[in-house]
Amino acid sequence: MKEEFYTLKGYRIKNEEILSSSMEDYIEMIYRLSQKSDEVRVSDLSLALNVRPPSTTKMIKRLAKENYVVYERYGCIKLTEKGRDVGSKLLERHRIIFEFLECLGVKENILEQTEKIEHAVNNDVLEKINELTKVLKDEILPF
Amino acid sequence: MKEEFYTLKGYRIKNEEILSSSMEDYIEMIYRLSQKSDEVRVSDLSLALNVRPPSTTKMIKRLAKENYVVYERYGCIKLTEKGRDVGSKLLERHRIIFEFLECLGVKENILEQTEKIEHAVNNDVLEKINELTKVLKDEILPF
DNA sequence: TTAGAATGTTAGCTTTGGCTAACATGTTTT
DNA sequence: AAAACATGTTAGCCAAAGCTAACATTCTAA
Numbered sequence: 585m586k587e588e589f590y591t592l593k594g595y596r597i598k599n600e601e602i603l604s605s606s607m608e609d610y611i612e613m614i615y616r617l618s619q620k621s622d623e624v625r626v627s628d629l630s631l632a633l634n635v636r637p638p639s640t641t642k643m644i645k646r647l648a649k650e651n652y653v654v655y656e657r658y659g660c661i662k663l664t665e666k667g668r669d670v671g672s673k674l675l676e677r678h679r680i681i682f683e684f685l686e687c688l689g690v691k692e693n694i695l696e697q698t699e700k701i702e703h704a705v706n707n708d709v710l711e712k713i714n715e716l717t718k719v720l721k722d723e724i725l726p727f
Numbered sequence: 728m729k730e731e732f733y734t735l736k737g738y739r740i741k742n743e744e745i746l747s748s749s750m751e752d753y754i755e756m757i758y759r760l761s762q763k764s765d766e767v768r769v770s771d772l773s774l775a776l777n778v779r780p781p782s783t784t785k786m787i788k789r790l791a792k793e794n795y796v797v798y799e800r801y802g803c804i805k806l807t808e809k810g811r812d813v814g815s816k817l818l819e820r821h822r823i824i825f826e827f828l829e830c831l832g833v834k835e836n837i838l839e840q841t842e843k844i845e846h847a848v849n850n851d852v853l854e855k856i857n858e859l860t861k862v863l864k865d866e867i868l869p870f
Numbered sequence: 871t872t873a874g875a876a877t878g879t880t881a882g883c884t885t886t887g888g889c890t891a892a893c894a895t896g897t898t899t900t
Numbered sequence: 901a902a903a904a905c906a907t908g909t910t911a912g913c914c915a916a917a918g919c920t921a922a923c924a925t926t927c928t929a930a
Contacts, residue, residue, distance in 0.1 A: 587838040589756065590777045592748045592846060593887060595839055598777075606917060609734045626878060634733045634741075639918055641879055646916095658878060658925060688855040695730040696738055697852050703735060704843035712831040736917060749887060769908060782888055784909060801895060801908060 605703040608674055609633060610643050611652055614663055615671030624661045677702050677710055684717045748846040751817055752776060753786050754795055757806055758814030767804045820845050820853055827860045 590598060603611070613632050617624045630640045644661060647653045652667035663671055682698045690697060705713070733741060746754070756775050760767045773783045787804060790796045795810035806814055825841045833840060848856070 587836070588777060589752075589775055589838070589842065591752045591887080592843065594777050595843065597888080604916070605735045609732075613732065627876090632732055634731060634737050635917090636919065637878060638880080638920085642917075685852065688852070688859060690852055690855060692851060693730070693849065695732070697847070697849060699732065700735065700738065700847035701844060701852075704840070704847045706836065706840060708835060709828065709831070709833055709840050709844075712833060716831060734917080740918080747886070770906090778887090779889065780908060781890080781910080785887075 603670070606643065607647065607652075608703060609699070610640075610647060611663070611667060611671050612674040612678065614653065614661055615668070615675055618663060618671075622662075626661070629661065674702075677705070680710055680714045680717070681705070684713050687717050687720050746813070749786065750790065750795075751846060752842070753783075753790060754806070754810060754814050755817040755821065757796065757804055758811065758818055761806060761814075765805075769804070772804065817845075820848070823853055823857045823860070824848070827856050830860050830863050 595601075596604070610629065610633065613629060614624055617628055617632060626637055626640045626644065629644075630637045633640070644653060644655050647667070648655045651664055652670065654662045654664055678698060681702045682694065685694050685697055685701075738744075739747070753772065753776065756772060757767055760771055760775060769780055769783045769787065772787075773780045776783070787796060787798050790810070791798045794807055795813065797805045797807055821841060824845045825837065828837050828840055828844075
């Protein structure tokens with residue numbers, strides 16, 4: 585199985601990825617906000633993600649069409665079962681990358697780096713990073 | 728300095744990043760191809776990156792406008808000083824991520840994962856990963 | 871209860887980076 | 901040198917994901 589180069593967009597198309605990075609960002613954030621309060625609204629999400637409300641409305645419609653959330657105009661945003669499943673995985677992925685970076689000693693822009701890297705890794709790499717972090721944590725922390 | 732969430736696109740805008748992922752992919756590949764032969768043409772680049780020639784033409788024009796390459800219609804593509812600088816850094820970044828993944832034991836889609844992750848990391852994280860890989864390599868390789 | 875403020879939606883614009891179809895240029899072969 | 905082929909460019913389309921401006925709805929408080 586030859587491996588070939590593609591552009592980022594090329595990989596997305598080639599692999600028929602179902603969730604774009606943005607969709608992941610929104611679902612992840614809805615999940616996070618849902619844990620604090622079960623009234624998640626367009627304004628909360630916009631604020632949390634630093635986007636304007638119309639962008640949120642547009643994305644929510646898309647997520648609703650693809651059954652990640654239930655939403656009706658002017659209402660509040662609820663994750664579906666499917667959305668919750670995805671959301672919890674995304675949050676776990678975030679946690680794993682964040683802890684790895686912490687463990688590496690990253691101090692500046694750690695959130696930004698987490699957010700960027702999390703969209704890049706597949707399950708295999710994620711698991712391996714997770715294992716590595718565990719090892720680093722209790723074997724060579726003074727590194 | 729509070730850290731806030733953004734979408735991927737949001738980070739790009741906020742940081743006024745000068746090179747998009749695609750631009751990086753093209754420059755990196757031109758650099759790679761230039762090492763094999765100094766006649767890099769639109770068709771070579773298209774083939775290498777799995778994009779259609781019109782996409783390459785368009786991007787080359789952009790890279791030329793921003794002084795990463797010198798190009799004239801139907802001619803061949805040459806990196807400028809600036810382009811070579813960037814290119815060699817991109818290749819080095821690629822190498823560091825690739826070796827890290829190898830070291831993690833990644834076998835499947837290692838090139839794809841490298842290509843995705845390399846666009847995500849900043850210099851700080853890159854250096855830290857580089858250090859870590861060195862340590863892993865000669866201290867705990869049987870891991 | 872109605873006016874004003876706050877929140878949400880719509881319409882329509884922008885950029886990026888793909889694509890195809892059609893055309894232009896260059897190269898090779900007869 | 902002309903025909904045929906290979907390569908490159910142009911024009912114009914598309915989707916994603918942002919944005920602003922204008923409008924609609926809902927909430928709050930006088």
